[in-house]
Amino acid sequence: MNIEQAKKLLPIIQAFAEGKEIEYRKLGYKCWMDVTKPTFNIKLFEYRIKPESKYRPFKDAEECWQEMQKHEPFGWVKDKERGYKVTITRVNDDENTGFMAINGKSEWTLEGLMDYYTFADGTPFGIKEE
Secondary structure (H helix, E strand, O other), rough: HHHHHHHHHHHHHHHHOOOOOEEEEEOOOOOOOEEEEOOOOOOOOEEEEEOOOEEOOOOHHHHHHHOOOOOOOOOOEEEEOOOOEEEEEEEEEOOOOOEEEEEEEEEEEHHHHHHHHEEOOOOOOOEOOO
């Protein structure tokens, strides 16, 4: 290993030490795979920090409702800061308002919900974009 290779690999090793997910692929291949116990063999493999998925706020109440049906327990979200779980009590059909209610408080916007809450299963409260 030379100095340039070490400089390239150092942030990946640091990320692994911090518990971040690492991916690898065989040199010349396109498909990245998850690493559980990396060997950091740079003669055979490339390594990277696994990219985080990008999410955006729901565009309207209908899109929110459709995504909510994919998560268990249905209708529950988790506060990002404190970790407590609360229920969504209203998803407005009126797309002009864009507000939702949690535990009866109805001032939540779709963007605000994404900033402060995840689904109860830990998935971001939004739509995954590739």
